[in-house]
Amino acid sequence: MDALTLVHLYPREMNIYGDTGNVLVLRKRLQWRGLDCRVVPVSVGDPIPGDADIVLGGGGQDAAQGEIGADFVGRAATLRAMADDDVVMLAICGTYQMLGHEFLTKDGVRINGAGVLDLVTRGSDRRLIGNNHVDTEWGRLVGFENHSGLTELGDGVRALGSAAEGCGNNGSDHTEGAVRRNVFGTYLHGPVLAKSPEFADELIRRARRRRGQSEALEPLPDELARTAAAVASGRPR
Ligand code: GLN
Numbered sequence: 001m002d003a004l005t006l007v008h009l010y011p012r013e014m015n016i017y018g019d020t021g022n023v024l025v026l027r028k029r030l031q032w033r034g035l036d037c038r039v040v041p042v043s044v045g046d047p048i049p050g051d052a053d054i055v056l057g058g059g060g061q062d063a064a065q066g067e068i069g070a071d072f073v074g075r076a077a078t079l080r081a082m083a084d085d086d087v088v089m090l091a092i093c094g095t096y097q098m099l100g101h102e103f104l105t106k107d108g109v110r111i112n113g114a115g116v117l118d119l120v121t122r123g124s125d126r127r128l129i130g131n132n133h134v135d136t137e138w139g140r141l142v143g144f145e146n147h148s149g150l151t152e153l154g155d156g157v158r159a160l161g162s163a164a165e166g167c168g169n170n171g172s173d174h175t176e177g178a179v180r181r182n183v184f185g186t187y188l189h190g191p192v193l194a195k196s197p198e199f200a201d202e203l204i205r206r207a208r209r210r211r212g213q214s215e216a217l218e219p220l221p222d223e224l225a226r227t228a229a230a231v232a233s234g235r236p237r
Helices: 021-032 062-074 076-084 093-099 197-210 223-233
Strands: 004-009 037-042 054-057 088-092 102-104 110-112 119-136 139-153 161-163 178-180 183-186
Touching: 004 021, 004 197, 021 037, 021 054, 021 197, 054 093, 054 197, 062 076, 062 093, 062 110, 076 088, 088 093, 088 197, 093 139, 093 183, 119 223, 139 197, 139 223
Parallel strands: 004 037, 004 054, 054 088, 088 183, 102 119
Antiparallel strands: 102 110, 119 139, 119 161, 178 183
16 A cells, blocks of 8 residues: 655754654554654755645744745645645644745744735733633644734635634634645644644544545554643633
8 A cells, every 4th residue: 555655844943742643642542553754854955746735834942933934835736736636734833823925923024935824913911821622523633832923814714613712813802723635724722733633633534535545544552642621621721
């Protein structure tokens, strides 16, 4: 059976709070089931492989977003075409912001985004920080948020879920993250997939379905991940 190609965007610049763990979780969940995959790191100047099945990007400081900004926006047409072709994407915090139309930092620096997701982000003087969990149609996602950017969703996306306790996209409308087709963005670090096995499998399922691989995924013993999620979501912010 064909190996899935996982693309890891900017592993050096965009990896705070262990977001690289999302790549490891997907790789391990495939390997545990005897399913092959290759992980392709894509840094500034590297081509995105044409056979990408899942694209992952983590959080980053405003400065790191500035460093990769020109390279990222140079990929806008490619990323938009991939999203329209139902490539699966999971973008965390800084990369999530960069999939939107623009990120205006609190210092007034405008970083253009790829326009894959219909949203804009404005830096604020407030930091939205703390443990958070979000109930979605793919189960509860559990993580940690830390951002100054306030994200407003446009009509072309829907929220990933509702931020019951945490701040989520902007601290005021209770939305968290965004979804369009197979593209998911969230502020949850953690890495979020380590404590959200159903969501991890949903991403794998979507990528496989797109390739015509519709066999059910073998269940995995996820007790430890579920316990971690329950403990983490019970923690105070
Ligand atoms: N620099 C962005 C912000 O503060 C993203 C931070 C992050 O990725 N944690 O809003």
